[in-house]
Amino acid sequence: MSEDPRATTLTTERLILRAQQERDAEVFHQLWTERDERVPPHRRIDAEGHPTVADIADSIRGGDSHARPGLLTVVLRESDAVIGYCGVVFDDDDRPELAFELLSAVHNRGYATEAGRAVIAWARDAGYPRLWASVWDWNLASRRALEKLGFAETGTIVKESAHGRSLLTVREPGD
Template sequence: MVLETGRLVLRPWRVEEAVVQRQLWLERDPRVPPHRRVDAAGRPTVADLEEWIRTHPPGSTGLLALERKADGEVVGYCGLVEGTCEGEPELAYELLRRFWGRGYATEAAEAVLEWARSSGYRRVWATVREWNTASRRVLAKLGFVETDRVQPDPLHGDTLVTTRTL
């Protein structure tokens, strides 16, 4: 699957872009649970991520690399994770810190949501940590609304469950 916006191409990851994925892991907020950050042994390594890209061929859902049309630089990812909430897809996105605040997450997510709607999905979910105000703003811009579902986590911050009807 390849999607295009005014400034971005959303496409499957290439093995040589594992370094970008590793940078995303390294830049994650320390409040993110440890299984989503680089561990004390340095895992995942670039080699681990290269292997993951090789062994997980693109499908109709998944996390697509966000490539800027202007210079070909990969700035993060956006896509759908299948069946995480009530059997319906979940929107996920993450950008390298130096590209925050430029509207790329919103732009990419709008393309993914349009693809989801045209593919017959009726609703999409997104989860976000309560402390992640930037992602909460993106989700609000996209029309997601917070539900009454909260996944409590006193150590890493509660996870809010949001939804959007397509």
């Protein structure tokens, strides 16, 4: 992108999307603990309890495999509570991909759609009018959020495993 997403702060009616901070690690760790059992093991807490809050804080501070530099922390404006992340990362084919994950306690309130709209507008302004997103076939809530954001399923299966099928969606310029 033309500018470092970590230097960006986006605001919406109810949310602030800002650079990740070490203190966000506790909420990001909670996201790891809440993940559906169908999520592949490398994206869940392992038998030794990793990643720990400290592991995640280290990744925010200095960067390791748990860090995703294009992801912004999603904060409720009213309470300053961290509820998850949303942003643009690049997939294995170097495509800009919208990614989001919010605490289960705030699901079904439109926050993912609201955060996604802000990130889409920012990405368009930064020179990325077309965005992709992959989503597990069983993750109906995320599929609905992506549909509301103008993403269409392409019919391409990115990955297929015992955990399900990961579907590729795309949002074309002007959608």
